[in-house]
Amino acid sequence: MLQQRPRTDGDASMRRSDEDHYVFDNAGTQTPSRFSALASIFDPGSIRCLTQLGLGQGWSCLEAGGGGGSIASWLCDRVGPNGRVVATDIDTRFLETLNKSNLEVRRHDIVSNPLPEAAFDLVHTRLVLMHLPGREKALGKLVAALRPGGWLMAEEFDSLSVRPDPDVNPAEVSLKTFAVMQRVMIDRGVDLRYGRALVGRLRAHGLAHVASEGRTFMWHGGSPATEMYRANIEQLRGPMIESGLITQKEIDRDLARMDDENFLVPSPITWAAWGRKPVSDLPAALPLASGR
Numbered sequence: 001m002l003q004q005r006p007r008t009d010g011d012a013s014m015r016r017s018d019e020d021h022y023v024f025d026n027a028g029t030q031t032p033s034r035f036s037a038l039a040s041i042f043d044p045g046s047i048r049c050l051t052q053l054g055l056g057q058g059w060s061c062l063e064a065g066g067g068g069g070s071i072a073s074w075l076c077d078r079v080g081p082n083g084r085v086v087a088t089d090i091d092t093r094f095l096e097t098l099n100k101s102n103l104e105v106r107r108h109d110i111v112s113n114p115l116p117e118a119a120f121d122l123v124h125t126r127l128v129l130m131h132l133p134g135r136e137k138a139l140g141k142l143v144a145a146l147r148p149g150g151w152l153m154a155e156e157f158d159s160l161s162v163r164p165d166p167d168v169n170p171a172e173v174s175l176k177t178f179a180v181m182q183r184v185m186i187d188r189g190v191d192l193r194y195g196r197a198l199v200g201r202l203r204a205h206g207l208a209h210v211a212s213e214g215r216t217f218m219w220h221g222g223s224p225a226t227e228m229y230r231a232n233i234e235q236l237r238g239p240m241i242e243s244g245l246i247t248q249k250e251i252d253r254d255l256a257r258m259d260d261e262n263f264l265v266p267s268p269i270t271w272a273a274w275g276r277k278p279v280s281d282l283p284a285a286l287p288l289a290s291g292r
């Protein structure tokens, strides 16, 4: 029987440490905007890649750091009544609103709480690991949670490789607010290039058939994407001002520019990387013990 009520595994107090802190806050008034933008912009690419892995009826899935729950909800429909989806987050307030009979919601910290081992056919996470200084430990646990033959797909940003360039498009403006927000995030342990590192990290964790794709968009002012940026900027406004690198007035001026539909900003590259847990730890070239 799947448990419908959020449950906390491991440390019941959910004490946070330096390695699992998260710079944004699901309790903030801006969060619904962030989650609806993430779903509308990124779900189509995530769903296409997940479908290509062969995900289907009866699979057992883990959605780690499920946030607004759009992918958890899609997974529930895809795996059907004989499948199951465990969706975790440190703050499950949005996941709890999903009404799916094959969904189990767990309040769970991917860095510091335990996960069952060899339990899932698919483990998926999106835009979570880059935020966590303990991302390597978390990734190790996600890999350990795979059954032999199971797939892990992680999707994370590389926010630094593509920069606004007004020589290409005059409307691509480098906003001071973006630069300061990135500074504040880096200082708080966010890895803004982690998406690009994923393929190497999945190989290092012993996954086979590792592959990846990067997606990028040109975002317009006044779009869901700039609303997502607004939500992020508002949630980090305090630390940005405290940094002394920017003033309230400068932030407000940049937010107003983002409302202009002529404004353009190249998106971060969203890297999706996937790999499969080998069925046996034996190297493929060694003969089986039975001599077959």
Ligand SMILES: C[S@@+](CC[C@H](N)C(=O)[O-])C[C@H]1O[C@@H](n2cnc3c(N)ncnc32)[C@H](O)[C@@H]1O
Residues within 6 Å of the ligand: 020, 021, 022, 026, 035, 038, 039, 064, 065, 066, 067, 068, 069, 088, 089, 090, 091, 108, 109, 110, 111, 125, 126, 127, 128, 131, 132
């Ligand atoms: C940027 S949101 C991404 C949400 C969702 N995965 C998506 O792509 O739409 C990051 C999510 O990770 C969750 N999170 C942050 N730190 C976490 C941790 N240590 N363990 C589990 N979830 C965490 C946050 O609460 C938030 O819901």
